Amino acid sequence: MVPGLLPGLVDSTLVAIGSPSPAALPGVRTDAAVEVTDLRKAYGGGPTVLDGLSFRAERGRVTALLGPNGAGKTTTVGICEGLRRPDSGTVRVLGLDPVADAARLRPRVGVMLQDGGLPSGVGALEALRHLAGLHTHPLNVDALAERLGLTSFARTRVRRLSGGQRQRLATACALVGRPELVFLDEPSAGLDPQARLAVWDVVREVRAAGVAVVLTTHLMEEAERLADEVVVVDHGRVVATGSPDALTRGPASLTFRSRPALDTRSLARALPVGAEVAEAEPGRYLVSGIEVDPRVVATVTNWCASHDVLAEGVGPVRRTLEDVFLDLTGRTLR
Numbered sequence: 001m002v003p004g005l006l007p008g009l010v011d012s013t014l015v016a017i018g019s020p021s022p023a024a025l026p027g028v029r030t031d032a033a034v035e036v037t038d039l040r041k042a043y044g045g046g047p048t049v050l051d052g053l054s055f056r057a058e059r060g061r062v063t064a065l066l067g068p069n070g071a072g073k074t075t076t077v078g079i080c081e082g083l084r085r086p087d088s089g090t091v092r093v094l095g096l097d098p099v100a101d102a103a104r105l106r107p108r109v110g111v112m113l114q115d116g117g118l119p120s121g122v123g124a125l126e127a128l129r130h131l132a133g134l135h136t137h138p139l140n141v142d143a144l145a146e147r148l149g150l151t152s153f154a155r156t157r158v159r160r161l162s163g164g165q166r167q168r169l170a171t172a173c174a175l176v177g178r179p180e181l182v183f184l185d186e187p188s189a190g191l192d193p194q195a196r197l198a199v200w201d202v203v204r205e206v207r208a209a210g211v212a213v214v215l216t217t218h219l220m221e222e223a224e225r226l227a228d229e230v231v232v233v234d235h236g237r238v239v240a241t242g243s244p245d246a247l248t249r250g251p252a253s254l255t256f257r258s259r260p261a262l263d264t265r266s267l268a269r270a271l272p273v274g275a276e277v278a279e280a281e282p283g284r285y286l287v288s289g290i291e292v293d294p295r296v297v298a299t300v301t302n303w304c305a306s307h308d309v310l311a312e313g314v315g316p317v318r319r320t321l322e323d324v325f326l327d328l329t330g331r332t333l334r
């Protein structure tokens with residue numbers, strides 16, 4: 001957190017959104033902010049889009065929905081926001097029904113308003129002020145605008161904003177009403193690195209205040225760095241769920257760099273049975289299929305020495321979230 005930026009928001013705003021979430025206290029279990037059970041949906045009798053999807057999102061935590069294009073993330077979030085109806089299954093949002101209790105949920109849930117949701121002929125900051133005026137206890141608009149870097153395009157009309165500027169305004173709109181739960185749809189899409197870091201900082205701050213954040217993203221780095229819980233969705237089902245750490249834990253591989261086109265079969269023969277050696281990209285080698293222990297590292301180093309090969313960075317490498325995601329969802333384009 002950047003201390004200099006905090007006072008404007010913290011004094012009267014973000015941290016005051018709620019008292020620290022009971023869910024964040026050890027040993028205390030509360031109702032989930034979002035609880036989705038066995039959702040099924042097919043648009044207009046077409047192919048199945050949601051096929052028994054279930055997940056929970058807790059208060060004071062960031063839950064990231066990851067999945068290939070068309071996996072059903074936006075449909076799921078739309079159902080949670082009360083904008084779409086499932087064919088079957090149940091959804092509880094802050095303990096309420098998103099359609100039947102829409103009026104009660106509206107002031108408590110933040111959503112990213114896209115093009116149609118904002119007056120397009122007014123300046124960005126004016127649009128945010130307008131929205132803030134609809135809430136009883138809005139955040140400090142100037143502080144929020146400063147934090148998300150909206151001030152540089154404060155007077156630009158909404159319809160003339162660039163993609164990244166529009167995205168930042170939409171994030172501000174989702175947060176300005178001081179929600180207990182916020183849905184962020186690809187909040188970093190199209191953002192430059194500075195803006196992305198600023199958005200992540202603000203998201204961390206609202207989480208610390210006990211807000212439940214549910215976001216969709218295609219950025220593995222965003223999920224890895226921001227999410228407490230990752231929900232991987234594919235073909236309308238949850239195929240994995242867990243913290244980034246838990247999902248990427250598992251057998252490490254061994255990697256090293258050297259000149260391209262080494263005799264990988266010869267190296268594999270020197271290693272214990274089951275070892276596979278691949279040249280993942282020219283000059284980068286990956287040993288997998290066996291447990292990486294000090295003897296394996298020594299065998300690779302000795303093989304390199306006896307073949308006059310200079311190897312750099314010989315050591316275990318942990319799977320990334322992207323590796324896990326591709327293993328779970330495959331490499332076929334959707």
Ligand SMILES: Nc1ncnc2c1ncn2[C@@H]1O[C@H](COP(=O)(O)OP(=O)(O)OP(=O)(O)O)[C@@H](O)[C@H]1O
Nearest residue numbers: 043044046049067068069070071072073074075076
């Ligand atoms: N209004 C609609 N009418 C008919 N089909 C739809 C509608 N909205 C979405 N779909 C279809 O439902 C499937 C899931 O779409 P959805 O937008 O939920 O996926 P997503 O995971 O959010 O994808 P992306 O990552 O590309 O945003 C897709 O095949 C899409 O074509």
